[in-house]
Amino acid sequence: MTDATSSGASPTTKHATSLLAADDRTRRRNAAEARFRGYGVAAIVVAIMALVGLVSSILYNGSSAFFQTFITLEVYLDPAKLDKKGTGDPEEIRKVTTFGYAPLIVASFEKLAEEDGIAVDGLTAKKAAALISKEGAADLRRYVRADVNRVGQTVEFKFLASGRIDGYYKGRVTMESAEIDNNISPEQLQLADQLKEAGLLKTSWNWGFLTMADASENRPEAAGLGVAILGSFYMMIIVLCLTLPIGVAASIYLEEFAPKNRFTDLVEVNISNLAAVPSIVFGILGLSIFINFAGLPQSAPIVGGLVLTLMTLPTIIIATRASLKAVPPSIRDAALGVGASRMQAVFHHVLPLAMPGILTGTIIGLAQALGETAPLMLIGMVAFVREYPSAPPEGFFEPAAALPVQVYNWTQRADPAFVERASGAIIVLLVFLLIMNAVAIILRRRFERRW
Amino acid sequence: MFDTQTHKDNAVESKATKIECRDCQVYYGDTHAIKDVNVDIEDKTVTAFIGPSGCGKSTFLRCLNRMNDTIDIARVMGSFKLDGEEIYDKRVDPVQLRAKVGMVFQKPNPFPKSIYDNVAYGPRIHGLARNKADLDEIVEKSLRRGAIWDEVKDRLDAPGTGLSGGQQQRLCIARAVATEPEVLLMDEPCSALDPIATAQVEELIDELRQRYSVVIVTHSMQQAARVSQKTAFFHLGNLVEFGETGQIFTNPEDPRTESYITGRIG
Amino acid sequence: MNAGLVLLVVVALAAIGFVIGRSRAISTAGGDARGLHSLPGYYGQTVFLFTAVPALLVMIGWLLFQPLYIDGQISDMISDTDIAEGSSRSLVMSDVRRVASGLNTALEKGIVSETQIASMTTDNTDVRAMLGSAGIALASAVEQNILTVAKEYRQIKGTLGLLMAGVVILIAAAGFLVSVKRIHPDYRARNVSERAIKALLIVASLVAILTTVGIIFSLVFETVRFFGLYPAKDFFFSLTWNPQFSGGSDLGIFPLLWGTLYVSFVALLFAVPIGLMVAIYLSEYASNRVRSIVKPMVEVLAGIPTIVYGLFALITVGPLLRDYFAQPLGLGTSSSSVLTAGLVMGIMLIPFVSSLSDDVINAVPQSMRDGSYGLGATQSETVKQVILPAALPGVVGAILLAASRAIGETMIVVMGAGAAAKLSLNPFEAMTTITVKIVSQLTGDTEFESPETLVAFALGLSLFVITLGLNVLALYIVRKYREQYE
Incomplete structure (x- = not known):
């Protein structure tokens, strides 16, 4: 206990004499404190920005998947194509392959060009039919097979537009990109615009995304979950x-x-x-x-x-x-x-x-x-x-x-x-x-x- | 029934006021924990705060170096002046204040570092040493003032947590002393210690009075009587009585003080 | 008779047993349930358990070992001449299984009858066309030997199936009879059924051990086969990874390990400071209001599946880094890179690091903070010089756990890091990791018995050992740390 007093030089007063004024060192320490707090806030901001970036990137890229471009056409279910033997036998009609339905779609584009003048110079009806998804013919076939009595009627059918046309209205495809794209041409895009003006082409909610099965590589528009x-x-x-x-x-x-x-x-x-x-x-x-x-x-x-x-x-x-x-x-x-x-x-x-x-x-x-x-x-x-x-x-x-x-x-x-x-x-x-x-x-x- | 003789040499010699507290109020959320307390704490004096559990003595002690700032729901009002300067003034940095008003806690709380680093922590953060030799000197001096130098001088690199309870508490006192405080607050420093360690710490407190103004909160009235010159009795957030220790213990003015003292001592 | 039907029969029998057991107990006590040792329901329970449990256990065991037994029998029937050049016994075996299941499908669809199958040879039937019409496509025409073996396979399987059904139902019936017979008022049905239930509980907790055993068994078994085909020395020490379809591959783990560690390092470099600062801010500075908003938001990051992070890396972060950093700086042209995968993985790890560190920091006692504040330290000084050193072991444990997560992470690196095995320091270059190669070697078209496929198991074992080591170490450190403050 004697140590305590013997070693005692008088206390060196290094503290600021007044509490009311912060000394240099305290100011520096407080600056360090503020910096450290800043790092903490920055870390939280980074973490939250990451979350926001993640979610908004997904929403930005993905929300359009729930909407799809559809083209509504009048299709004449031509017995000459679907029932070549003319027997009206449902079995025979069911046997017609998807390829057999493609000409029907081409025919409705021909009719569209003749009757409504919706056509672009230099674009054949066959090329025009490429506006429709490759799944379109299959959808039509399914529709006919469900009730073969529909053969011979003219029906209004809502087709999926092809992936490129859909992309055109979602900003993925432009006139410039179409120039160098084998799958789409600017003329086809012009035709799509005409269809849109005529009210035949619409972008609407797509339940198919949630209900359809997956689709192959070149028909993204038909792929579902x-x-x-x-x-x-x-x-x-x-x-x-x-x-x-x-x-x-x-x-x-x-x-x-x-x-x-x-x-x-x-x-x-x-x-x-x-x-x-x-x-x-x-x-x-x-x-x-x-x-x-x-x-x-x-x-x-x-x-x-x-x-x-x-x-x-x-x-x-x-x-x-x-x-x-x-x-x-x-x-x-x-x-x-x-x-x-x-x-x-x-x-x-x-x-x-x-x-x-x-x-x-x-x-x-x-x-x-x-x-x-x-x-x-x-x-x-x-x-x-x-x-x-x-x-x-x-x-x-x-x-x-x-x-x-x-x-x-x-x-x-x-x-x-x-x-x-x-x-x-x-x-x-x-x-x-x-x-x-x-x-x-x-x-x-x-x-x-x-x- | 009280041996007031031990206090005779301490008695009644008026000293400068170190901390002056006026109309102090503390709220914990909706609870009014401290009500209208006025106290003058003198320099180079041991002041004891006594009273039953939950009477607010520790809360009041923590106001003196703004430790209540670290509790979100606590609100402090009134005037606390250290050497005439208002410590709750907006311009006052609690960090600077706490270097002047050190604190020792109920449970010994050495940092999980070496004994040396424990003591050197305060001087380092406040920049009190110019170089290593300076720091060594401060550490040694503080450990001596903490009356623990002889026990630890050979193992300054050992972890502070490895010491016994009494040693840990003296280490904590040495740690508090190392920043050269002017006031030392002690919150029941002996409640976690055995009688022998308690005696050592009490002896140390008496030594510390030479240099510092010491405020000690204690449960034990014998301890208050043994180490303090001034005693304040708190009850339900009120300061009931404040005066010379001898006076309070032998001739209390307030009946509540008397019943507390007699009830406990029986 | 298929397994599902047997299961149904056994369960039905057991359910009947419950009802009978219950009513029999009451009747033996003369219609007064108070005369019984246990509640009547417990008598029913004993019958139920004795009927169902042993029978089902036998069934599970049977189903597990039947394929092994059949394979052994069939394998002997395939002579070495049946195994074509470049093929293997197991490939022929899978052909046999395919033909056999094709025959069953054809039978179900009514394309062939049982007698037709019995007399079927490759001469009188185009088996491939017949199976094709049943919806089973075969790569090549079926040879006579394969057909014979396949027919034999069907037969053995059919016989064993019947045998199993018989045995299982017999055991169920025996259990039923024995347990019903034992019922009388003094029978301690509750104790018996509780002991049985306790045994079931123990079996359930064994599933965890069985899983581990299964993991180790499958990894080690195939790894040993791999080292039979490819020298272990080359696997561990070769510096090239270059699998070939035609054999003669270099399958050194080193470039993959490098990629793995590099990506994990970048991820930790990003996640540890941010996660730690988030934890510190939330536990030391933030008000309750801020805490209650920010903490759940950060934890949302932890609930997002890794495939989402992978997509984020692929479509956003990768192109961003390529267009604004790698190409202008001339460091690379690939959108998948170590940095892409590392950064995105870092985001994924932030909540992991921060919530573990938060726990650890909160475990530091308040008295440490008081001690430091009482000496006049600022909050940041307290954090840096008292809290972090005190929490260090726990934080290190958290970082090790995060590292083990990073090393085992798959989807982010599959979609963000690339597929080229390279030893490079450039973070903008695409590199590949152990997990990426496990996926690509096991989802590719190479045949199973080749070293190119089996190497995935050796990679898996290495991955398992590394992550397990890190976890055990981390858990040990964290546990030691907790003991210190408890």
């Missing part, structure tokens, strides 16, 4: 039906019954590590175990569902355990106190109380699974699938696409119209995620209980 949405929906059903019972059962065991020993430690470490395994590794697992070993079919929702189940399981187990843990021990004690077994205490009291939390966690896990892409690519979901899978359970084993993988597929195609499609598909995906997360938030708000 129907099969992908259905495939993703099937997988979500499988994931929900498997993760919820397995995840809840595993969590109940680990949280309520498991003794503290090496085995449960192993399980715990396992779960926390599985949660961080790269998703692509799960794809490899699916490929070699479910497809190569167990012989399940490629690109089927069942395989995708199983892989996504294994991926989401750790997330759901972690969420479920958290909500089981949040139920206070007094509830368990009360149940045990009136003579319930531990199993009864858990199933009658703890589990119902933890249910909102479990459901919230499950929905968030499902949302994660819905957006997962990489593992699905490895199990063959990149394949081009045009057929809608049938109803479950058979449909689970038939090839299907998945929403995020469809996005990837479209980005790999050359036609820039597919960029619009891919962005549009992302909007659909994000809307689904938004709905799921909103439901989770509402569930939490509505049922959350603080003990």
